[in-house]
Amino acid sequence: MKYAFISDIHGNAVALEAVLEHIKKQEVDKIIVLGDICYRGPEPKKSLELVRSLQTEVVKGNADEWIVRGVKSGEVPEDVLELMNKERAWAFTQLEPSDTDYLQGLPHSIQLDLEKVKVSVFHATPDSLFDIILPNEEDEIIEKSLMTTEAQVYIYGHIHVPYIRFLKGKIVINTGSVGLPFDGLSKASYAIVECNAGNIKTSIERVTYDKERVIELYKEVGYPNAEMMSNIIYHGKR
Template identity: 50%
Template sequence: MKLALISDIHGNEQAFKAVLEDISAIGATHVAVLGDISFRGPKPKQCLDLVRDLDGKVIKGNADEWIVRGVNKGEVPDKALQMMQEEQAWAKEQMTQDDLTYLNELPETVEIPLSNQCQLFACHATPDSLFDIISNEADNKEFSIFTQTNERADYYAYGHIHLPFLRSFESKKIINTGSVGLPFDGDARASYVLFDRSLKDIQVQFRRVSYDVEKACFDLDECGYPEPARQLIKNIYRNAVKP
């Protein structure tokens, strides 16, 4: 069994399609999506349609919550609030009511058996919040919320921070998938994680996939994505830096 774990697509269809091609090429049979599917990219509906076609496990991220009900004061820096509210309004206009219902009803956590003896527990940000941030440099005490929430799991995975990493913690493994559509680690390639059970032991592999960044930037122009966010997103696509 090969499980592809992807997160933070953020409406970047070019990156997402490249990842799906890579998943197919390596023979992954299962896919799970850890949220932030549509918001903050040029192709919100197209990315959601691709996710729904996967027939895999899907959970909600904060950006999925935002599309449905809006971006509230205090959830983002004050200087970014109006810009992100304009982005949210634009993205919501691209969706059908069925799309919004689907996003609203997504669960916030998922458990996936990797073998008879090995379990994965995944969420978008933390087990009890779509918005809280646990950084890649957090101390072990902050990660204990994962083991306190689900003691049975051997692996814990999340997205949200757009920085891929693996850490050993209390004989468990904590994994961040990085981001398909908006990586922040200086590597502009799309990021996801593969669990491979084809050998005796489960192997965890971080995958990086090149895609046509300039075509994604063109998509932002062609769809009339709101400014000034359009230029901010182009910079992330090209340089993989946190805004």
């Protein structure tokens, strides 16, 4: 079985379409979505429609939670709280009540069995939508934060920095971000896990998409924070 894991689309439907087209060529059996579907991009509705059309398992991200109920004090630096809620309010107006109901009802984690390989899937950690676990964390932090369920592979998103790490006979994977990469490479990112007769093959895939079109869309739709978000899209980092 070959699975693709995509996360952190952030309303960038242009990047998502490019990734889905790339996945088709990889002969993937199934796509799993790790959250942050709509918020901070110019096409929240289209991004959600594309995800829902996959008819697959989707876990909730912090940005999905924000779409439903807004960004609260203490969740982001106070100097950007007002702006981020303006962005959230804009995205909220682009969606239908059925869309926000869908986001609200998403699970925080799922467990998969890929050819007898147990895979734990979540957005940030199994217990939090907001905790940040970086690639260079100490082994003890990785174990305590991410490896809290019995599995052989742990897959998450949230930090927008893809990596694969091997720890005590287990595999930890961050998918990176489809729509808003932060690692300085302005290409969409996703992960593939292939399991066959107990063997495991993993990879991080990077996909080129039309960044200029996304930047145009931020302006066309009157996005509240178009300049900053366009810079992130162009440079692939904050």
